[in-house]
Amino acid sequence: MLLDxxxxxxxxxxxxxGRLSGPMPWVIAIMxxxxxLVAAGGLTLAEAARQGGQDLARQVxxxxxxxxxxxxxxxxxxxxxxxxxxxxxxxxxxxxxxxVRALLEPWLxxxxxxxxxxxxxxxxxxxxxxxxxxxxxxLQSTLRSVAxxxxxxxHSSWMAPFFELMRALLWLAxxxxxxxxxxxxxxxILAVRSTLNTHRETIEIMHMMxxxxxxxxxxxxxxxxxxxxxxxxxxxxxxxxxxxxxxxRFAAVEPGLLSGAHFPYYGWAILALIPLAVMALxxxxxxxxxxxxxxxxx
Amino acid sequence: xxxxxxxxxxxxxxxxxxxxxxxxxxxxxxGTGVETLTDISFTLHPGSFYFLTGASGAxxxxxxxxxxxxxxxxxxxxxxxxxxxxxxxxxxxxxxxRRIGVVFQDFRLVAHLSTFDNIAxxxxxxxxxxxxxxxxxxxxxxxxxxxxxxxxxxxxxSGGEQQxxxxxxxxxxxxxxxxxxxxxxxxDPEMARRLLQLFxxxxxxxxxxxxxxHDIHLLQEIEGAQMMRLDKGRLSDPTGSLRHPPxxxxxxx
Numbered sequence: 001m002l003l004d005x006x007x008x009x010x011x012x013x014x015x016x017x018g019r020l021s022g023p024m025p026w027v028i029a030i031m032x033x034x035x036x037l038v039a040a041g042g043l044t045l046a047e048a049a050r051q052g053g054q055d056l057a058r059q060v061x062x063x064x065x066x067x068x069x070x071x072x073x074x075x076x077x078x079x080x081x082x083x084x085x086x087x088x089x090x091x092x093x094x095x096x097x098x099x100v101r102a103l104l105e106p107w108l109x110x111x112x113x114x115x116x117x118x119x120x121x122x123x124x125x126x127x128x129x130x131x132x133x134x135x136x137x138x139l140q141s142t143l144r145s146v147a148x149x150x151x152x153x154x155h156s157s158w159m160a161p162f163f164e165l166m167r168a169l170l171w172l173a174x175x176x177x178x179x180x181x182x183x184x185x186x187x188x189i190l191a192v193r194s195t196l197n198t199h200r201e202t203i204e205i206m207h208m209m210x211x212x213x214x215x216x217x218x219x220x221x222x223x224x225x226x227x228x229x230x231x232x233x234x235x236x237x238x239x240x241x242x243x244x245x246x247x248x249r250f251a252a253v254e255p256g257l258l259s260g261a262h263f264p265y266y267g268w269a270i271l272a273l274i275p276l277a278v279m280a281l282x283x284x285x286x287x288x289x290x291x292x293x294x295x296x297x298x
Numbered sequence: 299x300x301x302x303x304x305x306x307x308x309x310x311x312x313x314x315x316x317x318x319x320x321x322x323x324x325x326x327x328x329g330t331g332v333e334t335l336t337d338i339s340f341t342l343h344p345g346s347f348y349f350l351t352g353a354s355g356a357x358x359x360x361x362x363x364x365x366x367x368x369x370x371x372x373x374x375x376x377x378x379x380x381x382x383x384x385x386x387x388x389x390x391x392x393x394x395x396r397r398i399g400v401v402f403q404d405f406r407l408v409a410h411l412s413t414f415d416n417i418a419x420x421x422x423x424x425x426x427x428x429x430x431x432x433x434x435x436x437x438x439x440x441x442x443x444x445x446x447x448x449x450x451x452x453x454x455x456s457g458g459e460q461q462x463x464x465x466x467x468x469x470x471x472x473x474x475x476x477x478x479x480x481x482x483x484x485x486d487p488e489m490a491r492r493l494l495q496l497f498x499x500x501x502x503x504x505x506x507x508x509x510x511x512h513d514i515h516l517l518q519e520i521e522g523a524q525m526m527r528l529d530k531g532r533l534s535d536p537t538g539s540l541r542h543p544p545x546x547x548x549x550x551x
């Protein structure tokens with residue numbers, strides 16, 4: 001069917017092809033621009049969820065709750081030593097007290113926290129692989145032998161709502177992507193019907209001379225394919241500029257929740273395939289529309 | 299006569315095989331309106347020349363539309379080239395249409411194509427290679443006297459010139475049957491005679507020709523031509539040759 005795109009020069013004359021003269025290439029360009037943005041957003045979310053999820057699922061924070069600052073410091077050192085002895089742990093990073101105070105300052109105010117306020121000591125831990133709930137319970141009991149009042153917080157548990165949101169957004173992106181494809185198909189069908197009406201006389205003459213439905217459909221397929229190709233190229237270029245620009249802005253954001261949110265390189269290959277897929281879809285829709293319309297005349 | 303009776307069904311079968319078109323009690327109705335054509339029965343034989351006459355609105359164009367397969371009858375039986383066209387699958391119709399040349403009353407030239415491309419259209423539809431069609435189309439252009447206008451669009455041609463292009467387009471593929479609706483209506487008498495000579499030449503090569511016309515004087519131009527007359531959608535048969543055609547050659551042998 002796609003090979004029907006190639007037509008002899010004389011057949012191309014049957015339905016005049018106006019390069020970018022009608023609204024169709026521009027409408028396709030806009031639809032494709034939006035489709036590509038949604039696809040890029042979806043891919044970025046998927047990549048962020050994949051990377052961030054893997055990273056966060058391996059991280060826990062050990063809280064040492066002790067009111068005596070000297071004891072607290074000693075217990076933190078002991079916990080750190082105990083953790084470093086475990087093979088399953090890739091990295092242990094005690095959080096300095098100043099950093100903990102800085103974290104609390106937005107809520108408690110500057111200068112309120114002094115040495116007498118019992119702020120828990122924190123130790124960030126990164127497992128070599130994603131720990132199970134059992135591993136974390138075992139770690140908790142191991143650490144209680146050196147610091148009785150500790151709590152082990154898995155990052156994945158408090159980040160779960162965030163990742164659920166990301167998953168929901170991913171589904172939303174997929175739904176919008178599909179809706180845009182449906183809308184693009186509808187635009188193609190309307191454009192083909194309009195062109196068919198404009199050139200009904202030519203098609204009827206061809207029919208009366210023994211032209212087949214497929215011969216007529218090929219003429220429209222080619223015209224639609226060219227419109228989709230031109231619109232697709234314009235849509236892709238504009239979308240690529242937007243993705244690169246927004247990507248730069250994301251890169252400038254301080255690492256945090258959005259640390260994994262970057263557009264993956266393989267995404268460009270997927271984005272490049274979308275205009276081609278839309279072109280194939282447009283040709284298919286044109287063929288089906290023309291053949292179904294011609295079946296209504298003898 | 300009695301001795302012929304056992305072979306009559308066989309003779310009828312041979313006769314039917316030899317017919318180009320057979321109508322048997324054909325009726326045509328557009329939508330839910332009254333019948334435009336009623337109880338039409340006739341047989342067209344290969345190599346025959348027919349004039350179809352009748353007043354305006356008698357149903358000439360509707361009958362021609364059935365002949366060039368633009369419509370199927372609402373009732374009755376219709377056979378063409380030995381096949382029942384009522385039950386013929388739609389996807390086989392293009393093959394039949396390629397065997398029929400049509401001259402439309404309103405010419406129906408493709409407005410954005412040149413004279414050359416309009417005449418070449420049936421050959422291109424039939425898949426003839428560009429190198430093989432250039433010669434016949436150029437020859438046809440010379441014959442209709444429009445060589446100089448080969449690149450002209452129909453809008454720039456006079457009515458007579460458009461009609462000549464329409465006729466050239468209909469005959470370029472050497473059709474087995476030629477159907478023409480008022481083909482000489484817009485040309486001068488000299489050109490009308492030349493066009494009829496072309497039809498007659500095609501007819502001598504075996505093409506069955508059906509010409510719808512108001513001008514009954516044209517009958518005198520073609521030797522042996524038969525006449526069909528339509529009156530309010532019903533066919534009268536002044537010569538009697540349509541319902542009772544001359545005995546097929548096979549009987550004479």
